[in-house]
Amino acid sequence: MIDVFFQYDFLRYSFYTSLMIGILAPLVGVFIVVRRLALLADTLSHITLTGIAFSMMMARYYPAFAAINPVYTGMGFAVAGSLMIEQLRKSYAYYKELAIPVILSAGIGIGVVFISLADGFTTDLFNYLFGSVAAVSRNDFTAVAVLTAVVSLLLLLFYKELFFLSFDEEQAVLSGIPARALHLMFIVITAVVIGISMQIVGILLVSALMTLPVAAAMRIAASFKQLFLFAVLFGELSVIAGMTAAFYADAAPGGMIVVINLLILGAVLSADRFLKRKEKPVWTSS
Amino acid sequence: MSADREAVLELQGVQFGYSSRPVLEDIQLSVAPGSFLGLVGPNGSGKSTLMKLLLGLLEADEGTIKLFGTPVQSFRDWNRIGFVSQKAGSFNSGFPATVFEVVSMGLYGKIGLFRFMKKKHKNRVMEALRLVGLEEYSGRQIGMLSGGQQQRVFIARALVSEPELLILDEPTVGVDADSVRNFYELLKELNRNKGITLLLVTHDIGAMSDYVTDVACLNKCLHFHGATGEFISNKDEMMRAMYGHDVSVIEHNHDHGHHDHHHDHDRSEAVK
Ligand SMILES: Nc1ncnc2c1ncn2[C@@H]1O[C@H](COP(=O)(O)OP(=O)(O)OP(=O)(O)O)[C@@H](O)[C@H]1O
Numbered sequence A: 001m002i003d004v005f006f007q008y009d010f011l012r013y014s015f016y017t018s019l020m021i022g023i024l025a026p027l028v029g030v031f032i033v034v035r036r037l038a039l040l041a042d043t044l045s046h047i048t049l050t051g052i053a054f055s056m057m058m059a060r061y062y063p064a065f066a067a068i069n070p071v072y073t074g075m076g077f078a079v080a081g082s083l084m085i086e087q088l089r090k091s092y093a094y095y096k097e098l099a100i101p102v103i104l105s106a107g108i109g110i111g112v113v114f115i116s117l118a119d120g121f122t123t124d125l126f127n128y129l130f131g132s133v134a135a136v137s138r139n140d141f142t143a144v145a146v147l148t149a150v151v152s153l154l155l156l157l158f159y160k161e162l163f164f165l166s167f168d169e170e171q172a173v174l175s176g177i178p179a180r181a182l183h184l185m186f187i188v189i190t191a192v193v194i195g196i197s198m199q200i201v202g203i204l205l206v207s208a209l210m211t212l213p214v215a216a217a218m219r220i221a222a223s224f225k226q227l228f229l230f231a232v233l234f235g236e237l238s239v240i241a242g243m244t245a246a247f248y249a250d251a252a253p254g255g256m257i258v259v260i261n262l263l264i265l266g267a268v269l270s271a272d273r274f275l276k277r278k279e280k281p282v283w284t285s286s
Numbered sequence B: 001m002s003a004d005r006e007a008v009l010e011l012q013g014v015q016f017g018y019s020s021r022p023v024l025e026d027i028q029l030s031v032a033p034g035s036f037l038g039l040v041g042p043n044g045s046g047k048s049t050l051m052k053l054l055l056g057l058l059e060a061d062e063g064t065i066k067l068f069g070t071p072v073q074s075f076r077d078w079n080r081i082g083f084v085s086q087k088a089g090s091f092n093s094g095f096p097a098t099v100f101e102v103v104s105m106g107l108y109g110k111i112g113l114f115r116f117m118k119k120k121h122k123n124r125v126m127e128a129l130r131l132v133g134l135e136e137y138s139g140r141q142i143g144m145l146s147g148g149q150q151q152r153v154f155i156a157r158a159l160v161s162e163p164e165l166l167i168l169d170e171p172t173v174g175v176d177a178d179s180v181r182n183f184y185e186l187l188k189e190l191n192r193n194k195g196i197t198l199l200l201v202t203h204d205i206g207a208m209s210d211y212v213t214d215v216a217c218l219n220k221c222l223h224f225h226g227a228t229g230e231f232i233s234n235k236d237e238m239m240r241a242m243y244g245h246d247v248s249v250i251e252h253n254h255d256h257g258h259h260d261h262h263h264d265h266d267r268s269e270a271v272k
């Protein structure tokens, strides 16, 4: 069934890309979930949309702009947005969460203006919102592969520091871990992963691919390392099954991938309940 | 104190306030290597604030703080100091990390950036767990341990980098009386056998004074600082100065709700 993806170039590169986001999104997602940053991921994906809308608007008035893949403009916006969030978090030291709704609404509001000034809702825009099985060209794929390698390497290199910061920020800082720099690096990574994933799953569902596999993995992982293992396993499973289903049903892959993730989550939850694992602490029921 | 070895900790004229209102005033304190100092004081007396100053998390408005002879501003050897925060137990108990993984964190600063855990580090972690008697719990999720066991895990995390000074901010809150005794025994052992200098912040004056070598009483100012024996013989007077109330109110203050009033009272009688 999967072999159809290898018959056509345009499908093949999308498929490879989805294999990569099946790893990347859950990897980043683990830290997003344990640091309670799920809303940050959502906010950044909406800002990515703002960037894409900006790119489309510019392309309409300045055709030269069309040469730039809107995804990169989107990533640029998301990185800039993440820096603004950090700045706002500093300004509202006691209401840090306020930064999220401010940037979220700014992103959507400005994005809607850009969309109206461009052509309104086009197929392209629809694809960015919900994802597409055929979004990735060969050139894009090269960029995706490089970014995947860089992001994975950074996460591996700073695994222990990110882990410590997620568990106990005060102690982590005490032991000399550069918390601010790492936090900044992490949200830039998040912005990049959102940009990559968005082409396949769509902006509206990017954060689902980051959080749902982790949510399922949480129920069965016995350690932090296992959490990564299971999250990536579920992520890959959902991406492969979702892409295949989307192709045959001619549906948007984002929706299919999320549906598969929900099935996995449902299966894990009911298995968990069925087995009534004594080893699990009280928190699982809350 | 005319210590021929340099003081582990040295505070001179330290003053601090979060706003213009001072929380700590003119603190002089010197901790000799190998001592076991109990720091007591009522709620809000500035104990945790003082710990944060020592650790460089806050900066003193006035005075000097020296760690191992180096001013705290320029101190970089944080591996020589282990710290168990008052908030250590308030992590998200659903956090999917094992006891082993949590204790490993204590080595991350020492291992440094761009480096990974090696076999010898793993052995160190197991050794620290053995020291606190939690060897067989290494693969358990941290949230599944009891409060007292979790406290031990955090001690192990503080110990794993082999610090010379261990600072504990109210480590026995929420731990049952039996475990508290065991816990103090463990601290005593670390102090005696491993030669680790200990600074213990606590409310539990009764139990503590059986174990510590020195006592310091804090309530904005330092009301007493000296050997435990001296503290015990002047206890009532000290209490009055520190709390500004008579002793019966103090007994009430120490009642954490776990053990009953009588029990607490009996114990402090016994100490006298
Ligand atoms: N972050 C803060 N901002 C402003 N004031 C603070 C802050 N932390 C503590 N304080 C104030 O400083 C004083 C000392 O607080 P601190 O936490 O040091 O007391 P403590 O002796 O540790 O008390 P406890 O026994 O309850 O732990 C208190 O009056 C408290 O209200």
Ligand SMILES: [Mg+2]
Binding pocket: B047, B048, B049, B086, B169, B170
């Ligand atoms: Mg305190």
